[in-house]
Amino acid sequence: MSFIMESKLQELTDRVNAIRYRMENAAKGAGRALSEISLCAACKAQPSNIVRLSASLPVDLFGENRMQEMREHQMADAFLGKPCHFIGHLQTNKVRQVVGAVEVIQSVDRVRLVNAIQVEAARQKLVQEILIEVNLGQEDSKAGVHAQDLKPLMEAAAACDNIRILGLMAIPPITQTEDEARRYFANLRTLMEQAKTWQFGNAQLQVLSMGMTGSYEAAIKEGATIIRVGREIYGERVR
């Protein structure tokens, strides 16, 4: 390995170890087992060689935002066999390339998308696992279904034989304090508790994907089972 890659690996190792340490403390503080929380590396804008270095570290899975990058990383075997989730905005015309290519599509937020996923998953004869993305802050600029529309969307997804809903995902508004962040994460947890009572078929609600750089400890305290961390692993994004 070149000197540059050696030092990059060392830097990534230190960063991931620090995150795992903070994850463990947050879990302990909440009386939770660390083993029920997965670290998803949000690797957008990273080249495949850097993603591959990070795959050798204790990250559990990868989160991709863009189709093109995902394909590059997959072609380069950058995940070293670890799972890949799609976490970015998914256009209906890209569904064909995502279904069956990722373990979980985390960003399902509208009925049209549900229908497209169902058609493609049926064509490929597989069951695609998904999360429903919720827009917790009612922000127009952001993706995600508003809480009041969650039930009909879940109903539509649960009616699809080739879709399995595993839980909920959210990117809450930027907040100033940890308390404020926790309130949003608590809202997502409450929504999932509510959704469990709806008892839709094809749903196994157990995953809460929430918390990023700067907010994942609060998310863990509120029950996150997947945290999605980008900048704290890879540094600030330049492109």
Ligand SMILES: *Cc1c(COP(=O)(O)O)cnc(C)c1O
């Ligand atoms: C980029 C991204 C993250 C990670 O954000 P950081 O602030 O870099 O930790 C998490 N979730 C989604 C959907 C993202 O696009």
